[in-house]
Amino acid sequence: MIKKLLLGALALLPAPLLAFSALESYIRPNPNPSVPNAAVLFVHSSQPVDLTVTLSSDRHQRRFEFTGHDGGKTPLPLVGFYPGRQHQILVEVTEQGNHESSFTLNHHYTAPRLPSDPAQFPDILIKRNASVITEPGITLFNPRRRLPVANAAQGDSKANDFNRNFGLLVAVDDRGEVIWHYQSDSRISDYQITAQGTVIYMTQDYRLVEIDPLGNVLRQWYAAHRPQGPLEGGIPVDTLTFHHSFNQLDNGNLLLLGSERRQVENYYTSETDTEAPRKTQWVMGDEALEITPEGEIVWRWRAFDHLDPFDIGYETFIGYWTRRGFPDTWCWSHANKILPLADGNALINFRHLSAVAKLDRSHENVAPLWLAGPDQPQSAFPQLAMQQGQWYWHQHSPSITPDGHLMVFDNANYQAHAFQTPTAPADTRSRIVQYRLDEDNGLLTQHWDSEIPGDPGVVSYAMGSAQTLTNTGNILAGYGFILADDDVANNDWQSFEQDNAWTRIREYSPSTPAQVAWELTLQAKSNSHDLGWSLFGARRIPDFLGIWPGSQATAAE
Template identity: 25%
Template sequence: MNKKITYLVLGCVLGAGATYAACGLLGKQASLTDTSNSVVNSAPKQLTYADIIIPPEGDYGQPVRTLIQDHTKIYNQFVSDVQTAAVNTPVSIIDPYGLAPLAALVGIHTDEPTQAEVIILGGPGEPVRRYKPTEVTQTHILPILGLKADTANRVQIVIHSKEGAPQGSYNLTLQTNPLAVSTPKPEVKKAKADNFHHKLYFVSPSEGEGMGKQSPHTIGLDEKGTIRWAFNPEMGATPLMKPWKDGTWLAFMPNKLAGKRGGASKYLMAFDLTGRVHNIWKAEHRLHHDFAILNDGRVSIATDGPQPFKIEDVAITATLTDKPNLQVDETLHMESVLKRRPLILDTQAGYLPSYDWFHMNGIDENPNGTYRVYSGRNQSATVAVNNDKSLRWILADPAGWPKSMAPYLLKPQSDDQGKDNAVGFEWSWGQHSPVFRDANHLFLFDNGNFRSTKFATATPAHDNYSRLVEYKINDDNTIEQVWSFGKERGHKLYAPYVGGVDYITETDSVVGVFGGIVRNRLGNPSDIVAGTFKNAAHVIEVSHTTPPEVLTELVFENTDIHTDRGYMIYRGTVCDVYCAYTK
């Protein structure tokens, strides 16, 4: 499929899609919708940018790399148009690459070196979003992020002298189109007024029946459940994206964008939230579940090894270069450091015990850079491995492990009388998403599967729960549970598969994605994560206090008892739309 993007130099109010406008410099309070002060071409000149080439199905070769070249051409053409427009005349375009319908570019060429600032003016009670690059230049190319769909968004561009003094401003109205009808919109259970900040919850809700065919969308939601960023669903969705550097994010490349229909991608991509793809790297084997951006700039990625009857027990460490393939520096096979134990999860989905014995679903690096942790769902274990690939510790219930693993098992901290000193301490089961808060505190999404190593003592779904939990790992290999949320909600938040947790330093709050809540049509909870069932997902932000206070709760759910259709969310990332520009 070839997509041609055409722009028209028309006027001052910009429409979505193929509209492009130029307007004159105004005073601080003037509006570009005042055509008496704007530049309007009586005979609009039509500009055609380079085609965006979507490679054919199954083609993983040069056409994927061509996407980078095409986006570079579009960007360079936009820069050229800005530089050839009248001096001090802003030029704008919504969704320049056809991938981010709620993003835009604004460019302006000033008559002398200046600084520019973007101000996204929200509605009543909404925060004003600001982005001010530090660059002093004559040609400003500014990303406009955080727009609403089907809205005349008000954006102000303030020009500052190179010393920082305001010189004037432009008031733009950016008219966006409605999002696709299929775009999931959450029910807002709670949105605390004083919790309305600048962050977005980036999630990929998928609608479908159980684990069957899903219709995924990648969106960014504010604390009131309003969609402020979206990826073009015609090009698929990414299950995970994380801010990287210089305005770019890393993500598993959506399959349709890569040219493959269905299945898991072998591609990692760098892109920005205006939709421009900056780079793409191909891996030798399937990429899945998680990647971590390391302190030294490399990435650690969960992948498969070369073994034909074994999956999801390998992590690679790679350097991201300008070459099309991932430069793999290290490979970690979990079997080389961890001796497995038999668990219910081994056989729950009918797998052979040796096939998906570990199921790596999360990676994070300790802030001091000396070791990494790997979450293995099917061992109900979070495993710390030193940089020299030696085993450091195992966070898991101690039952069933081989004797050789005993020295590495973390032990709950005890007082002088030998009593458990961590009130309400519980191990995690089937966990996801390890996230360090600091060198000693680790968050997990504790799915809670069975809460036992044996069926005879397993906790049934109607008595079970999932949690956001924070542990403190002490230097003597003892462990404390210092905070949790979710148990108090019981089976209503029980998610036997997928899920995530993120700690927000700026607000000292915790965001949880209870993404795989499994029920039948009548609403009864279940442990079954294969076949037909009804999914629901809750995105919840709570205060990092005891007890936690719910600040925001967004629910994706289909309550129609006549269908198995529901919503699943794998994980999420919480970040301001401009956060990647400050890294």
Template identity: 35%
Template structure:
């Protein structure tokens, strides 16, 4: 049987939805002829893979068109593994016929071209399997170029510790990564079998995600698992993946992963400590003290091989008796650690190359801490000044001008302009025990940018998406993301969800006397700002108010494909 006949059988079996034409490859000798396979891993319905083998090094180019949109991707010979090339076909929109042209150029300049037509499936019809995305504003000519990736979660109505087993399965055994173009069209998505958290694009173009089973997973655009790490002492069995790498001695890996310039990873691991005579309430200052197991976060740096090479421990650096609201909520209870208190709740970190330091967000401390990498000393603290021990008083930044301190914030990052940007959730209005919490209608969340003068130890607020609880304000008391984008200086703000700001509703999930925010439906919001102008806005709409849709966080990439030649915020 000749190569042409072999390939015809392969394409018929592996890609029934794809129709090849323009065959013939007299100029290049293929060990395995090109074939196109739709959704090769079963997790990326809008993607496809083109595979072939050659006995020589070759460069490849994909040209893709759906009649309205055209784009290209180029691949060098280094993508081959033992002569086998697998090229991702990505960026295709649902329910459209696409023309895909492969051009392969050998080392001696010989070329081969191959063309397919391929029709992508429609998006899932089940409204509980795919969010209803309401595009309210889209002005592409004023937006940062590129593609927006989002980590999407769903949840059943109700407080986390009151969910039934089936509601918990609905919430935890599902996750989605989603990519949108400037018009809000879906051009790629990945179906996860577990709830996803923070995501990042790596320097190799792959996507790194934390999952709520305390694992960190690297995938490519075809949904292949490239690497997986997990906390060795997590309250679950080891992953089914036999190549998964344990991070030794850690109970958890959580929230936002971060790649360092040398290829290592930064992550959070929370570990329990028994503290005698600890608080038992964040609402009653006279509540009796008791021995408590308190979760304290450690920043962990580990290599691609899973070796821990650097740590910074909040338990040794901060006062565990400085507590915030939500210390006694059920966050860790429903994640396999019953009766563990949530002291720091670290939820975002990044490495600052300008001065070899690490930026750490401690939600339940209402503070962002900058840590010197070499000495592990705290350089500064951005947050309220009350309650800090004497030895940290000189680390507190002094506010200059009109400034609102962050409250229960998320995901701080250094921008290309040298400023700090973060999502300011403002849970409880930024109050600390035992101050009164703001009524729910008076709460709001925002993206905010600060300028820190380290020499004078001052901080100035230089941009915000909004500083008031106006009618259209969005209040997300957890998760969320904010970016200053490098090409346009636009701002991308991801509100994980917009809570119903209704009278008589509490955001204290442990208050059994009133309805809580988690008992009511909500969806997420994505906004891009050009200064104060909104140039893109999307909302994820719950189906008949039956569920929650959460946009945990995300990022803007210059292209669906890896483009290291173009600027990207990290």
């Protein structure tokens, strides 16, 4: 029917357009179910053409340009639909190299609705402060569904499987409207948009996966010695795990966190009782790796070679690695961030040590350039001192701001090292904090934090992110795993696995005191099974959706 209508219309066109007499186009849902909120456009023509595709709804307009389309059966990706809404799609077809010869085709497409199952997708709520300017762009984050775990240390709960065998990436506009989402078969930690418009993400089963915006897997890397064994078609990397964090470098290499497992004699069996008997234990330490796209390691740094494994923090014995395939293996340093710096070096964050270190990437496996954290043991390398302000504890997501400040998401858990008396959850408030960084004199001075007078505050037990936004200087905070108020008031730190979870993303002004410019809250559609949602982190990005080899995309929201 479409072809008949097109041929009828072509009979009325002026002579220069008769070259398009074999033209037809149609739209189909994305054949990859991992990205349901997308479609593919097919344009068949007798010659190469340039295409401008305008996707419109009652809320937005998005424009795609595909140059030099071969006129064959290659599908063209369309993303950025609002779920459950009808969209008009105008396809302007131009003879390649002859922009005076063009005409427009008209289509309609209704995107599928979001999943209604509470275990497949959360509710998203938005608040805005009209008096504070917000950063333009798309907010990308990774919701993580969660059931409370009755016996976390044993790693045998059905809730563990429910939690780890599911991952999401979600992109929303400033209204909190979903415009893209992707589902994986493993929990997702870090993720990054590449310069080519693809997405790379890290999974709990020790993979790095690169996908296109339609969810098609382009390539995968995996830790060669992971418990799951080899990955068919994957690129092996000589390490035990991939965990938490990675970054793609300008040269195409990947900077990431791996692991090393060693037996340590006379090791602790408790983090609260100094008199507890000791024994030989399996202990997991962190590695920082730079690998080529082919999986070759070109730089490696090992925590065991420079830090003391007997310097332990709270949560060493909570069973983190037991639940991830390494029985009776204790979590010592627990790095959760690796970040390349403009000077060529890197920041690495050790949650259990409440320490941030700067690593020298110009040499293989040398001592850190400095270490910064509360009450760190003396060592052969420099320690940064706090000139004024409060230290972070069990922190996440360190970065260097454009002003040269050290910024972290301060979970503020425990506020004590192992064997010391911890601060109770009820007396804890998580925050984002920035420090003036004086590397020459080894000093930190607190410059700004996100605490607001009168704001009740929250306790983020785990995860969290902090990003300085380019245009406004605002700070985007992803709050990780927030404890419910009742749990904060009535429980101690050791019971967190049985607690409910919720999360939020906040955009703060850089003023003092800070103001909340924008807030997104995730909650379960139904809580009949104590289902909750957390997130590893959030970031504001330019409108990457629709960027594709040979295409460009803009949006007018």
